[in-house]
Amino acid sequence: DMNNCLTKCVASVVGGAAMGMVFGPIFSSSFLSSSIDHDQTATFKQKVVAGWKDMYKAGLRMAKTFAVVGLVYSATECTIEKARGAHDYKNGLYAGCVAGGILGASGLFHFDLITLH
DSSP, X not given: OTTSHHHHHHHHHHHHHHHHHHHHHHHHHHHOOOGGGGOTTOOHXXXXXXXXXXXXXXXXXXXXXXXXXXXXXXXHXXXXXXXXXXXXXXXXXXXXXXXXXXXXXXXXXXXXXXXXX
């Protein structure tokens, strides 16, 4: 039942992590460059393996980030919905503002798209 706060939070974490595992490698393939790329002695296979490892790490990093953002947003939205006693679009609007403020104030999410860190 999606009206349950725990269900919403779990779905947001799982969905966010899945999205991170999809988008992390996509973004990393165009921005990340490891030292093996410039190694003249590295074989093609070594470069491909290193690239896949970098993409995997970027996917995990982004999966964690998206999971936390999803959790904070869904928990905030659920709390606001229960406090207001209404189920409408304003809950999502308020939750986005509050969650963005929480994540921004925490300082944990300084995300640079270029370095994916």
